[in-house]
Amino acid sequence: MNIEEMIKNKNLRLTVARTELLEMLLKQSKPICYEDIKEYMTMDKATFYRNISRFEEEEIVHSFEANDKKRYFEIKIDKHPHFMCNYCHKIECITDPHTPLLEGYIVESVMFKGRCSACQ
């Protein structure tokens, strides 16, 4: 599926800002925050946050708060857990296919925090 389809399938208008934002997100190999990309983006901060929130509502994007109090975003293609190091604050995607389950709940995301292998 291309970017135009991703946007139009959700009945959203195809704008320069949305195209640019999805292109950016598709390039990443791990979650990013606004600060990480603001220099490379032409759109305004408010436009970024409005669009990324809209994408989350439409379930194109997933986000979470990190230890640095910033919100990190990534394209929601394959659902997978994340690991955040409490010492170096690195964020990693856990690609192991087994997402832990929890009885009585519908789990949409899992975040592990702790000490990464580099920080042992």
Added chain:
Amino acid sequence: MNIEEMIKNKNLRLTVARTELLEMLLKQSKPICYEDIKEYMTMDKATFYRNISRFEEEEIVHSFEANDKKRYFEIKIDKHPHFMCNYCHKIECITDPHTPLLEGYIVESVMFKGRCSACQ
């Protein structure tokens, strides 16, 4: 262990603010944020945050960011995962004894997010 011991064992000075803060935290059955308790506390906001950070360093307290962008704190007595509902934003402690593991990492906390039983 009483509150005085908890504080003195970490070589911290026993102050009114710290005693009040630990008493408050021990009463809770789930994590709380500053807003939840500010009306019941006499200490200043800065004192609250300085002490709670200090308690975290000393591993008396554990915290995490919730969906509402506030930091939630709880006494770190028994380590257990948490569940946060993406719809009603309720936070629950998972008392099931099995904390999921992750190979190659030292996991210090686990947060599940999703849809709680009340929000089905």
Added chain:
DNA sequence: TTAACTAATGCGACTAAGTCGCATTTAAGT
């Protein structure tokens, strides 16, 4: 094509969680 409608954008102002510097107070050792 063009016109009309409405959603999306940029901008500046604003909000609020959390932090910081500093003068004052207080805990703890002697």
Added chain:
DNA sequence: ACTTAAATGCGACTTAGTCGCATTAGTTAA
């Protein structure tokens, strides 16, 4: 009691994220 360093209160500050509003641009139908 006296001394010293740590803790506190207060006000100012920082900054991620939000909001209102005037302007612009995407979409649809004539």
